[in-house]
Amino acid sequence: MMSQRRKQFPFDDFEPRWQQHWEENKTFSAPNPGDKGFDASKPKFYALDMFPYPSGSGLHVGHPEGYTATDIISRYKRMKGYNVLHPMGWDSFGLPAEQHAIKTGEHPRINTENNVNNFRRQLKSLGFAYDWDREVATTDPEYVKWTQWIFLQLYHSYVCEETGKARPVSELEEKGFSREVIDEKRLAFVADTPVNWSPDLGTVLANEEVEEWRSKGHTVERRPLRQWMLRITAFADRLIDDLDDLDWPEGIKNLQRNWIGRSEGAEVDFTIAGEKVTVFTTRPDTLFGATYMVLAPEHPLVDKIATPEQKEAVEEYRKVCASKSDLERTGLATEKTGVFTGGYAINPVNKEEIPVWIADYVMMGYGTGAIMAVPAHDERDMEFAEKFEIPIIEVVQAPEGNEDNCFCGHGTAINSGFLDGLSTADAKEKIIDWLEKSYLGKRTTNYKLRDWLFSRQRYWGEPFPIVWKDGLHYGIDESELPLLAPPLEDYKPTGKPEAILAKAKDWVELEDGSIRETNTMPQWAGSCWYYLRYCDARNSEAFISPEAEEYWLSGDGKAGGVDLYIGGTEHAVLHLLYARFWHKVLNDLGYLKTPEPFHKLVNQGLIMGEDGQKMSKSRGNVVNPDEVVDLYGADSLRLYEMFMGPLEQVKPWSMKGVEGVYRFLGRVWRLVYEADQEGNWKMREQLVDAKPDKATNKVVHATIKKVGEDIDSLSFNTAISQMMVCSNELGKLDKLPVSSVALLLQVLNPFAPHITEELYQVLQKEFKDLPEGDLASQDWPAYNEEYLIEDEIEIVVQVNGKVRDKLTVSKDASKEELEALALKSEKAQVFIEGNTVRKVIVVPGRLVNIVAN
């Protein structure tokens, strides 16, 4: 219907024209230090979007939300005199392309390239000011080369225990450490661990990924496998502590803190039949209240401890646990279960014997897989103790008013021998000191974070630059990079936990008898460092040159060099944690100067369907950006996405809303143009080369001010409403000063670049005094404070806080004058009458409040 109607302005004509203009003139190219046209005197601004996975279904309206925001900032910063780095690229490894290959037998690169081309076309149709010369795809051989190179840095590094920093393993070789010891210390290492194996995906998954794939209906089971791991745990403390220096949403910081899950406490050694069993606790001060011990069902000591009478029950219970999925085991409402082993442990602090149980509420994978249970002060232990009638001993006196059936907070130690009377904090210190002196335990910190399982058995990922010989692994020489996977006849997974690349015998088996590693890296590898590559995308000598790094990633007092990073929350713990980890390693090794990658992070809110539901194909509420561009133009789509509401908020789509901003752009168009009888666009006669009057100057300059401030604070919706106010005012004028229109076009340009450039060009032809060149190359206009000051202002007269009258007064009226005027107000008098005026509050320029009773 809409396409049948006459367009309010010919966006389908000028939008592609301007896009072509920008492309041909390389308007938004950002030269590097040393390049032609580079101006070192300008400050830099790095605005980064989370690059998309180029899926087959193309862009959805969520993409342009964040992209438009960074685009507005980038265009604005350029006008403010910055060298702006605003790049785009493709996170193009991934499972869908591989599944397409499985179905068709076609190399996944072909499908990937098609999708990338479609994404690029769609993004270009929105007029984003990207420097397309810096475009990268993680699947480009040149990019793969450096991803593998960075892996080799990890492989050839270890973390020095004294400094906590990554260092080359060559230092260990020089010190004469054995190959075996060195291999155990590498940041990239091989381990036999229980991993998350998904038979239907044909690959293992990182802990961080398990939930996502499960929720998509795939099965994930645990099984022991030999895998490449990255030692992210060695960076746990820095990954937590350095969050403090970042300008990130508190929620995201908390998600990372929780994911890393640092908890400080103590390990305490108990003895069971002569065997030492260590437990981890964050509350060593409650040691006197431990009335039983629980081992994880998988705990290696269970066999030794279980008495003959209990052996059968224990075996039975372990079998049941093993068959349970993680979900069942950790499920919400599961009642506590467990079995007595028959064994007893000796509590080191009072030598008392406590029964040892096994129960699945204790996880083998965390702490030591064994706990001391203090039912009086732990809800889980309490529930368990009540069910199995185990004694409960209170050892912490809750502060008054906080008494609880199961008090888990801090209080005063009781029934605890030498700890009695101490605060929880002091008791912790004292008991840990005692344990350490008695060689019965030590202070420890535990983390939930596990090392990063880094290998995948898929085809469409970076092969590991590793060969095996005689059971030992070796990093291949840098000169052999990139190491690309050979094309296969058949991309189907084997169903066994064996990498698909193992099928390529000719590639795997080398002449010297060594064989290639057949695993590939996860998709995260490429996205861990793409923001670095953008800085120097065409460098074939290094992943980034020191000069480019120095300029674009200088933090200038900030922890991270990317000045603004906008993207969705879905990457809160995965990509953002991994990228920080790699960055820190490269920083330690001297390749980067900043400790963090992203200084300021903003999460755009999800765009819901028109029905308020999450957009999805099955609901049929997905909005296709191509359609919106077709009906209303790119400027309308950009403007609407910014006008919907605050960037970070979740908000529903509304086609009516798109029409609203489309009409606004139509009004801006008609400030300059009107249609004649034949329907041709002619310049409006009201446009004059005259000085604007006071009111016009006021609204225009107020707009310049507000739009600038609002862009700085990412409040794009209110910036747009101010521009609407401005254009509404200008539209009423019989004599419309062209300079005022030009200023509006200038501040609107970052939001709606096509229509504003088009109109400005038209004005330039008629009014020769306008500054030359296009809007993109002009400076952001300064506002004149004088125009904002009004001679007369309206102030409000309140009586007891309620508005009773409004007065128009001179802007210079003194407090005393205002008070006198307000007291004289007849409307206010009515409410004062009969009462005594107790107080008069005068807020100059705003109001007078008369307190009377």
Added chain:
RNA sequence: GCCGAUGUGGUGGAAUGGUAGACACAACGGACUUAAAAUCCGUUGGCCUUUGGGCCGUGCGGGUUCAAGUCCCGCCGUCGGUACCA
């Protein structure tokens, strides 16, 4: 349970502790038109009204203040994340 958001007209949303509802959408009325679309101009939180206005109103209950959507305390709802992590 915990963590983080959030609650304002019919809707999306504005409001440095200082005139609640800017700007839009929808709706209604009018102009233009043979008609419609588009455009332009009005009205639009609720209740009462003698048409001057008045009263009520930002999830609920308290509090601080001359003044609270905004600050404090306690609840409730919604959304997102996360969870036997000892």
